[in-house]
Amino acid sequence: MKKSLLALAALGTFAGVAHAQSSVTLYGIIDEGFNINTNAGGKHLYNLSSGELQGSRFGLRGTEDLGGGLKALFVLENGFDVNTGKLGQGGLMFGRQAYVGLSGQFGTVTLGRQYDSVVDYVGPLEAGDQWGGYIAAHPGDIDNFNNAYRTNNTVKFTSANYNGLTFGGTYSFGGIAGNFTENQIWSLGVGYNNGPLALGGGYLNARTPAASGGLFNNGGTIATNTPATALAAANYAVASPVYVGFSSANTYQVFGLGGAYTFGAATVGLTYSNIRFGNLGKTFASPYAGQSATFQNAEINFKYQLTPALLVGAAYDYTRGTEINGASRAQYHQGAVGVDYFLSKRTDVYLTGVYQHALGETLNAAGDTVDATAAINNLTGSSNQNQFTARVGIRHKF
Incomplete structure (x- = not known):
């Protein structure tokens, strides 16, 4: 009788192990196309480029059912250039995302390299995150x-x-010896998506963003055709002339x-x-040291599903x-159109x-006052006030 009970107990243990479910999925996107840039530093540029509508990538995601409504999960996501095969995000192996965590009935906690709350809750509502890609993003x-x-x-x-309402936040540990707040980043966000209405709000705060390991300098997205001189400017990873002169800020x-x-x-x-x-x-000498600069941006977008x-x-x-100090405010007017056909x-x-x-x-990278020039996102900036780019591409998801 005792042997029978022990056998049943062992079978029950194995049955419990077998009941726990887990899965691992390989996924990815390949986005490739042909670009025309009418003014790339004063010259026309025609080239192939990777990952415009969505960044080219492959990744692994997995979950394991731990029982009681609790799951373990992970994501490892790599970015790459289709044309050269090189790694994206500054050469990082899993530069897009890399995290592990637990998910339960109240939400999910994850740890690693991740997106902030502005990206999660507000980003999907701009044209660039929908049908326009990075060239339609804000300057x-x-x-x-x-x-x-x-x-x-x-x-x-x-x-x-909760019936369409979600919220969340992030905290990124910065800190160097003697300065706990160096490179510290935190964010909060809330979203509502129910029926025809979608709303989102978010806040992001980053200390010393241009310092080594800061938000602007930890494997961000940089145009593959950006001149080396721009990348060697005082603030690596901020190649855009729109705000390279302000990225020396202590707080972004x-x-x-x-x-x-x-x-x-x-x-x-x-x-x-x-x-x-x-x-x-x-982080570098500037005649405006100690001052603060504010930019405001507004977008209206429209899309129509013809078929x-x-x-x-x-x-x-x-x-x-x-x-x-009396310099006239920089202003950027930008229009975008797009057509997307699903095969x-x-x-x-x-x-x-x-x-x-x-x-x-x-301001330029040296902190000098200069005329504002057109600078479509992630492209080499224009030599004058105007810039136009067009792209035809193909995207495949797997």
Whole structure:
């Protein structure tokens, strides 16, 4: 009898182990196309480029059911250039995402390299994250809506979905010997998506963003055709002339809001962001050391599903810079249009065009006042106030 009971207990143990379910999925995106840039530092540029509509990538994601509603999970996601095969995000093996965590009935806690709350809750409402790609993002992706920068050493909480309402936050451990707040990053966000209405709000705060290991300098997204001289400027990873002169700030913060409403086949969206570079001149000499600069950005976007396979979109974006010591405010007017045709659920072809016009004055990498020039996101900046780029591409998901 005792032997029978022991056998049943052993069988029960093995049955419990067998009941625990786990899965690992290999996934990815290959996005490749042909670009035309009318003014890349004063010259026309025609080239192939990788990952415009979405960054080319492959990754592994997995879950394990631990019982009682608790799951373990992980994501390892790599970015790469289709044309050369080289790693993206500054050569990092898993530069897009790399994290592990636990998920339960109240939400998910993860640890590793991750996206901040502005990216999660507001970014999906801008045109660049929908049909426009990175060239349709706000100038220089100054508000990080298009995920130019990721956060290392991050603890992240994402709530469960409460009838369309979600919220969360991140905290990225910075710190060097004698300075706990160096490179520290934190963010908060909230979103609502129910029926035709989608809303999102987020806040991001990064200390010493241009320092080694800071938000701007930890494997961000940099255009493959950006001149080496720009990358060697005082603040590596900030190649955009829109705000390279302000990235010496001790604190970078973004407050963003967005909303979209769908009626029938059409969707109209709005986003707003306030970007502040506080206490300029910490990491390099600047005549404006100690001052702060504020940029404001507003976008209206529209998309229409002509057929289940054909989507068209249009957007207008306006960025207004700060006035420092009498210099006129830099302004950037940007328009974008796009067409996306799905050959299947996993493969589509697309055409995107973006035009930008700049006005006023801004700061260069040395902190000098210069005329603002057009600078479409992630492309080599224009030599004058105007820039136009067009792309035709193909994207395949697996």
